[in-house]
Amino acid sequence: MTERKFSLNALSIIGFLGILLGIWWASMASKLPGGSMDGTPGAGSFPMAVSIALIILGAIMVYNGFKEQVAYFARPEGVSVEMAKENVLAILLTVAACALFVLLWYWTNNYVIANFVLMLALALVYRVHVVKSLVFAIAFSLGSYYFFSKVLQVLLYAR
Amino acid sequence: MQMLFGAFAEILTTNLFFYSLLGVVAGIVVGALPGLSATMAVAILTPLTFWLEPAQGMAVLLGVYNSAIWAGGITAILINTPGTPASIAQTFDGYHFVKNGKIGLALSVNTIYSVVGGLFGSLVLTIAAFPVARFALRFGPPEMFALALFGLTMMISVSGTKLINGLFAGFLGLLISTIGLDPMHGMPRFTFGNVNLLSGIPFVVALVGMFGVGEVLYQLSERRARNRSFAGDADTSGIIKNLGRWLPTREELRESNLAVFLSCVISTIIGAIPGAGGDIASIVCWQQAKQMSKKPEEFGKGSYTGLAVASLANNGVIGGAMTTMMTLGIPGDGVTAILIGSLMMYGMQPGPRLFVEQAPFVYRIMALMFVGYLMILVLGMLTARASAVILKLKQEYVWLAVIGFCILGSFAINNSVFDVIVMFIAGLVGFIFKKADIPLGPFILALLLGPIAESNYRRSLALSQGDMSIFFTRPITVVLLVLAILSLVWQPVRDLMKRRREAKAA
Numbered sequence: 001m002t003e004r005k006f007s008l009n010a011l012s013i014i015g016f017l018g019i020l021l022g023i024w025w026a027s028m029a030s031k032l033p034g035g036s037m038d039g040t041p042g043a044g045s046f047p048m049a050v051s052i053a054l055i056i057l058g059a060i061m062v063y064n065g066f067k068e069q070v071a072y073f074a075r076p077e078g079v080s081v082e083m084a085k086e087n088v089l090a091i092l093l094t095v096a097a098c099a100l101f102v103l104l105w106y107w108t109n110n111y112v113i114a115n116f117v118l119m120l121a122l123a124l125v126y127r128v129h130v131v132k133s134l135v136f137a138i139a140f141s142l143g144s145y146y147f148f149s150k151v152l153q154v155l156l157y158a159r
Numbered sequence: 160m161q162m163l164f165g166a167f168a169e170i171l172t173t174n175l176f177f178y179s180l181l182g183v184v185a186g187i188v189v190g191a192l193p194g195l196s197a198t199m200a201v202a203i204l205t206p207l208t209f210w211l212e213p214a215q216g217m218a219v220l221l222g223v224y225n226s227a228i229w230a231g232g233i234t235a236i237l238i239n240t241p242g243t244p245a246s247i248a249q250t251f252d253g254y255h256f257v258k259n260g261k262i263g264l265a266l267s268v269n270t271i272y273s274v275v276g277g278l279f280g281s282l283v284l285t286i287a288a289f290p291v292a293r294f295a296l297r298f299g300p301p302e303m304f305a306l307a308l309f310g311l312t313m314m315i316s317v318s319g320t321k322l323i324n325g326l327f328a329g330f331l332g333l334l335i336s337t338i339g340l341d342p343m344h345g346m347p348r349f350t351f352g353n354v355n356l357l358s359g360i361p362f363v364v365a366l367v368g369m370f371g372v373g374e375v376l377y378q379l380s381e382r383r384a385r386n387r388s389f390a391g392d393a394d395t396s397g398i399i400k401n402l403g404r405w406l407p408t409r410e411e412l413r414e415s416n417l418a419v420f421l422s423c424v425i426s427t428i429i430g431a432i433p434g435a436g437g438d439i440a441s442i443v444c445w446q447q448a449k450q451m452s453k454k455p456e457e458f459g460k461g462s463y464t465g466l467a468v469a470s471l472a473n474n475g476v477i478g479g480a481m482t483t484m485m486t487l488g489i490p491g492d493g494v495t496a497i498l499i500g501s502l503m504m505y506g507m508q509p510g511p512r513l514f515v516e517q518a519p520f521v522y523r524i525m526a527l528m529f530v531g532y533l534m535i536l537v538l539g540m541l542t543a544r545a546s547a548v549i550l551k552l553k554q555e556y557v558w559l560a561v562i563g564f565c566i567l568g569s570f571a572i573n574n575s576v577f578d579v580i581v582m583f584i585a586g587l588v589g590f591i592f593k594k595a596d597i598p599l600g601p602f603i604l605a606l607l608l609g610p611i612a613e614s615n616y617r618r619s620l621a622l623s624q625g626d627m628s629i630f631f632t633r634p635i636t637v638v639l640l641v642l643a644i645l646s647l648v649w650q651p652v653r654d655l656m657k658r659r660r661e662a663k664a665a
Contacts, residue, residue, distance in 0.1 A: 094562075
């Protein structure tokens with residue numbers, strides 16, 4: 001974390017999203033039964049109370065975020081500028097690879113292919129040597145498939 | 160007593176011994192690698208042990224839990240980096256032993272006192288669990304609601320320096336816990352027409368995502384160099400060759416006796432408090448030992464007693480945490496929160512009824528705790544050199560393996576790709592929260608305790624026909640609610656008093 005001038009930071013953004021989530025949830029909870037004649041709270045009462053609390057806490061977090069002026073996602077200490085850029089790219093590519101894995105697994109219905117592509121892609125993103133990446137991807141996808149489907153009898157079908 | 164001895168005999172003569180050993184060995188690898196915590200390992204392994212018998216699955220998970228906490232001390236000592244968060248206090252003195260050429264002694268102190276703390280905690284579990292469970296059988300809906308609230312507020316108050324962030328995480332978890340069927344009337348809530356959400360957000364899946372994938376993304380963001388081993392720049396080859404003296408002297412043992420005994424008691428009590436774990440216990444015990452020591456100047460510079468109590472305390476909490484988890488259904492720390500999910504996966508509900516309906520299983524767990532620590536004692540003394548080798552593993556391979564096992568574990572619970580998607584989303588949320596200094600513990604605990612709190616709150620008001628005084632006229636409920644409020648206001652009040660003192664001094 002580093003300090004910088006007054007600006008929107010992660011805490012304020014998360015707090016703001018919390019407010020939006022609370023408002024949305026409260027609007028859905030208001031359509032649920034609130035309570036019964038004998039005083040028993042209905043299905044909507046607990047979510048409504050929690051939503052209101054979340055809105056208030058979100059507002060406080062937004063205020064704290066503005067007041068603190070701390071950049072939570074800035075380059076960590078000890079990490080060079082080049083490495084920080086590479087790390088950000090690696091994180092984004094990891095997220096993309098995981099999304100691609102789910103789509104590929106669902107589309108092909110074949111765990112081994114999808115997992116092999118995921119492991120190979122991630123290993124290359126993390127700059128593991130190409131040959132080692134291939135070996136790891138093959139070993140993990142086949143090994144995990146064999147262990148789960150043959151030993152544990154878990155069918156690794158997406159659909 | 161007979162059932163306990165029967166459980167011991169069963170473990171030593173059946174494959175439970177093998178599963179416990181498997182867990183202990185897995186825990187050594189996990190605990191010795193910085194960045195892989197016991198919480199993460201138990202979270203990932205929980206769905207993978209789904210196909211085992213409950214006792215076998217718990218044998219693996221308890222073995223991992225106990226040995227990962229002990230093994231975290233190995234890297235704390237060897238390279239001044241805690242293997243798990245609970246090993247932080249071991250870095251205060253442990254690394255100085257290495258610099259002074261007493262590596263063997265440091266590693267054996269870690270092993271011996273971790274086992275002492277663990278066995279003491281297991282003894283407390285064995286003695287106290289059934290009486291506490293009998294007492295807890297008297298709890299009605301108001302007491303259970305107050306207990307859930309107490310557990311949540313305790314976790315929030317100890318989870319970080321900013322109370323608001325903890326409260327936000329807690330209430331967000333409570334909000335998410337309302338997804339699914341209404342606990343009293345069974346009507347779908349916040350499911351958006353998706354049948355996969357009728358049973359709510361799967362707790363174990365969210366846990367695996369946050370502590371598995373989330374942690375990998377976080378470590379990726381902090382990466383300083385490519386293809387770096389966990390040892391970093393430390394020279395592990397020298398460690399392997401020059402271990403020096405192994406056993407403590409009589410004088411060292413005598414000097415630390417009182418501090419060790421007090422640390423056993425303190426750490427077990429801290430473990431029993433919901434939310435407080437090994438990191439808090441080991442720091443508290445270390446500071447306590449320093450205050451009562453005749454040589455306080457040695458603490459932080461290679462004190463034998465300092466390392467002994469720090470090693471003892473982080474394993475000593477486990478017995479207390481397990482007692483709270485099993486008797487009340489409230490987790491004593493992060494790992495026991497996951498173990499609750501494991502027991503629920505096996506169709507058991509932790510709490511006082513477990514002691515009535517599953518007494519033989521409870522005794523097996525107690526026996527497994529003792530057997531696990533005896534395994535750690537033997538393996539710990541034999542595998543010190545091997546631990547230094549584990550540190551040569553490259554980070555990238557561990558990250559790949561963790562992501563792979565997270566996918567498999569989250570899919571395997573319900574054979575559902577939807578769970579894998581939830582796991583990835585939870586991982587992303589976990590990463591963002593960790594970077595933004597928002598604690599994960601309250602979120603996870605709220606996900607677990609939310610349904611308990613809501614259903615008992617509504618049942619209480621159904622019993623009293625809407626009269627709120629039901630929460631203020633039952634002694635146990637009042638005590639728990641007061642403790643819950645105190646746990647939240649204690650930190651801000653203490654900070655305010657400190658600021659006033661500093662202002663007066665200025």
